[in-house]
Amino acid sequence: MDLGIEGRIAFIAGASSGLGRAVAVALAREGARVAICSRNRKRITAAADRVAQETGVDRERVFPLACDVTKERDVDDAIERTCAHFGGLHILVTNAGGPPPGYIDDLSLETWRAAIELNLVSTIQLCRAALPHLRAAAAADDPHASILMITSISAKRPIPSLYLSNATRAGVQGFAKTLSEELGPAGITVNTILPGYTRTERLKELAAHLASTSGTPVEEIEAGWAENNALRRIAEPEEFAAAAAFLVSKRAAYVTGTGFPVDGGWSKHVL
Template sequence: MTTSFSGKKALVCGASQGIGWSTAQILADQGAQVTLLARTEERLKTLVNELNGSGHSYLAVDLHDTEALTKALQNQSNDFDILILNAGGPKGGSLLEAKDEEYLESFRTHILANATLVKSIAPHMKSKNYGRIVHIISTSVKAVIPNLGVSNTIRGAVANWSKTLSMELAPFGITVNNVLPGYTKTPRLEKLITATASRLGQSESEVSQMWKDKVPSLRFAEPEEVAHAVVFLASEVAGYINGVNLPVDGGRTPSL
């Protein structure tokens, strides 16, 4: 099996930390020219120099700001072979407490941003009859997670958008797949543990242990373990895998 990315250009969204950053590192290690996208320019400036290889760049833009994203994409060539769609997770909380604005905000960041990116990048992929689009979503696509009302709602919509897109783009040699992470050791998970510990009046280590006990593998994932699945789906050899949801969750999701 070859997973060399030599000669391939990749745009990795949500690339300044966590799963996105791990994905960018592995792609660069394997020869891809990587563009990192996130909001925090200072961090991207530093990180782009930490990637192996040459020709890497960054794009500092807020995926929630559709107008800024459109403008940023108009100012560059968008000749990417690989697009990794990823951003911070939508806000938690119950549906009855969710404000209208929370739905609209996450719709912009997770659906309109994806649509804007794909409209800019798919024409190049089509012209080459080759492309790989991978979404990093959540296992809530398969089994909803309590107290993540708006998030569950948007994640389901993103997965359906993605499946529809996979059918539209398949005739052009482009695949669209979703990776669904379980508990993964990233800054996001740390924040969730802290917030849950405070809500339940427990210590952070008690919350961590409670969550690990829910995973058949009895541990959290390293970010690289999720990123390797993303990179495989972004590789040439994965060309006949299309429109799937792949949980990388240590076996936690209780459905097929």
């Protein structure tokens, strides 16, 4: 299927590794020009080189930006520089690292505030900065504009040790649904995508944390995660990215306001 994103311009946050980088690869492979950001200039530049290498696209079509999504000014600058560099914006993918694990007595109020900044406020600010450009893209002769927010399966079913993730993702889900109503008449789709257990640095860190607190070997922890999925395995980032590429594409122009799990059947709800 031609996704209809050839030549489109996408901004993907948190893309020096893991899910964000995989989404950048998937979109670049479909012919989009991609701006990617993360906090660390060296890492994001290396990621841009890798995206170009893996896809065989011209390196000029991958624009790396150093941007901490918790900093309002960084976000504004990154979006403006993307639009100046490529000439507009059609697709916004919001993302950042995950907050630390912990139970209620482990987490200070400062840690709570940092997580809300990292996973909720950053999403809101990325949308605020991108909106004028997305509105212009949706009003153009060949209209197309979409927002996809990376959250977590913890938004659907809270995971006991991940208070910060559970609470902040729920906020993003509410924000996304509200935004989809307001932006629908302008032709801008807004969806969230909920990764299940997927092989990235973040998952390695979670497994190591659980292993150190429970004394269970990492292999057993991973086997337990896989066992709870209908597909009985952990996902690869490319599998997540394929679903993301569809959701931001023109082929998904009638899909909005949804929370789309890519979790191998981890969610046990009927709908």
